[in-house]
Amino acid sequence: MIKLVAIDVDDTLLNSNGKLLESTITTIKKAVSQQVKVVLCSGRPLAGVKHFLHELDIVTDDQYVITFNGAVIESVTGKLIKKAGLDFATYQKIDQYSYDHNVSYNIVDADSNIITSNLDVNWITVVQAWENSAGVLVRKPAELTKDHQIIKAVFGDEKEKLDQIEDDVIKEFGQNNYVVRAHPYFLEVMHQNVNKGAALEFLAEKLGIKTSEILAIGDEQNDIPMFNVAGTAVVMGNGSDAAKKHADYVTSTNDDDGIKQAFDKFVF
CATH class of the missing domain: 3.40.50.1000 (HAD superfamily/HAD-like)
Structure with missing residues (x-):
């Protein structure tokens, strides 16, 4: 039953x-x-x-x-x-990875805010914010406090781009975090448990x-x-x-x- x-x-x-x-x-x-x-x-x-x-x-x-x-x-x-959320150091590394590999990303905090440091906000991030009834806040890690409650990070980009980096993201972040392809356009990084x-x-x-x-x-x-x-x-x-x-x-x-x-x- x-x-x-x-x-x-x-x-x-x-x-x-x-x-x-x-x-x-x-x-x-x-x-x-x-x-x-x-x-x-x-x-x-x-x-x-x-x-x-x-x-x-x-x-x-x-x-x-x-x-x-x-x-x-x-x-x-x-x-x-x-x-259970991400620690601030992981967030900083993800932010840097975004720029090093030219891939769009955002974090989602405990208040459902969509936050990215990408100045050129892509359409996938905008749609994600719309689906979550949220706006997009453009902030650098230095503009947030280290106790900011970050629930997850999302590499949100074209399918082909995520296909290229998925294995590398798993290698880079998967040992201490849960990394999952939640959608062709979303590769997510979360707390390991x-x-x-x-x-x-x-x-x-x-x-x-x-x-x-x-x-x-x-x-x-x-x-x-x-x-x-x-x-x-x-x-x-x-x-x-x-x-x-x-x-x-x-x-x-x-x-x-x-x-x-x-x-x-x-x-x-």
Whole structure:
């Protein structure tokens, strides 16, 4: 019996236009009414998923969300459960790496601010800020205090550029941090103990839910850790080949009622 469903947001919960399908809204509301915990697990901060939570009527203090790819666990009303961020020295190194390798980057802080020292802010950073209901602050590391709460760093650039540097970024930062390709345009660096799976496992234990009672639905590499924790792993039809290797079941796409199909098969 499934008691908790962990769902990735972009290209999973949302269709290709960044919207909720009517079938998804109806399905999730039905599950919540049957006391199933539906936990959005996203690389976005709470501000970037809050409007979707309201559309789904997931609004009470006993509902939870995993944000920043697992760096923050909180109630949907913003009550903090757990948080782990990057240290300032790592942030400084990432900033320098950005200039040395001519790749765009930004950090996201605990207040959901998008901060970059890149004077030529690229379109990917702008879209990320828009999705997170945030502006873009152009700041150098020296303009921030050393206790500034940095949750994650994102190399956000064209796919071809990230393909070129991904292995090097893993080599440079992966030994002491969690580095993951969250999207073709996003290569993220976070606290070494952070990922969606670790956060999901922590939350489930807090709620007294067994991992065998968890259904995880996603589409990308950053969802693989939660697939490894959940009793049942579902990958969207539009998901990456890497993600599909970890699937117990491949549902239809995010544009073709994939969420409804997964809930009908495993929850209802």
